[in-house]
Amino acid sequence: MQIITSDESELVAGLQAGEEEAFEELVRAQTPALLRTARRFLRSEEDARDAVQDAFVSLFKSIGKFESNSQLATWLHRIVINCCLMKLRTWRRHPEEDIERLLPRFRDDGRQAEPSVLWTESGETILQRAELRKIVRSSIDHLPDRYRVVLLLRDIEEVTTEEAARLLDVTPTAVKVRLHRARQALRALLDPYMKL
Numbered sequence: 015m016q017i018i019t020s021d022e023s024e025l026v027a028g029l030q031a032g033e034e035e036a037f038e039e040l041v042r043a044q045t046p047a048l049l050r051t052a053r054r055f056l057r058s059e060e061d062a063r064d065a066v067q068d069a070f071v072s073l074f075k076s077i078g079k080f081e082s083n084s085q086l087a088t089w090l091h092r093i094v095i096n097c098c099l100m101k102l103r104t105w106r107r108h109p110e111e112d113i114e115r116l117l118p119r120f121r122d123d124g125r126q127a128e129p130s131v132l133w134t135e136s137g138e139t140i141l142q143r144a145e146l147r148k149i150v151r152s153s154i155d156h157l158p159d160r161y162r163v164v165l166l167l168r169d170i171e172e173v174t175t176e177e178a179a180r181l182l183d184v185t186p187t188a189v190k191v192r193l194h195r196a197r198q199a200l201r202a203l204l205d206p207y208m209k210l
Contacts, residue, residue, distance in 0.1 A: 022086055029077045041070060044087060048094045054166050055098035057155060065101055069094040095171065099181055102159055113158050116199035131205045146207065153203040161196035168193050 028036025045066060052062035072093050080089060119127040154162055167178040168189070175193075179186045 023082065026077070026080060026082065026086055029074075030080070037070075037074065040073075040086070040090075044090055047087075048090065051091060051094050051171070052098055054170060055095070055163065056101060061101060062098075065097040066094060068097040072097065095167070095173075095181065099163065102163060113161050113195055113199050116157065116202055117195065118198060118202050130201060131208045149207055150200075150204065153200055156203060157196055157199055161192050161199065164189055164192040165196040165200065169197075 025036050025039060029040065048066045048069060049062055052065040053059070056062045056065060069090060073090055080086065118130065121127050154165060157165065163182065164178060167173045167181065168175065173181070175186045175189050178189045182189065184192075
């Protein structure tokens with residue numbers, strides 16, 4: 015993500031000086047990308063907009079601590095992800111659906127009871143197709159939150175295992191296990207759409 019401005023250091027200086035124009039420029043430039051990120055984590059438009067708004071408020075309060083060794087847009091992106099994760103944590107008080115029903119079934123000999131379908135297209139080709147893109151998004155949304163969030167962080171946002179563990183306050187091993195199970199469940203959810 016790049017800030018669309020003539021000089022990011024001027025924008026940061028303006029933000030740190032409390033200039034309203036600098037804040038407005040930042041909001042205009044970054045809101046569309048931040049909303050896309052928030053929508054991936056949160057299932058409603060209203061919640062995504064709230065998370066983006068919370069991120070801007072958080073940035074405004076802590077802009078004095080911003081260090082110029084990273085890009086402002088990257089820092090803001092991380093703040094949005096943290097806001098989304100905080101919202102998801104508050105929702106965890108509700109019982110979460112078990113991922114077991116989504117995973118492939120195995121026989122006693124270790125083979126899959128219903129073998130995965132051989133996908134005839136590459137993953138890249140599949141994702142370029144608009145109708146299948148909707149199916150993939152919907153399938154990701156069907157994953158229980160603890161697995162869906164790990165999949166989004168690692169495979170969509172491309173954060174490292176260690177960073178995902180830090181954001182989620184779990185061990186790197188837990189991230190790896192959840193990611194593996196999320197990918198298995200997603201594969202099982204997508205298999206019916208991949209048949210010849």
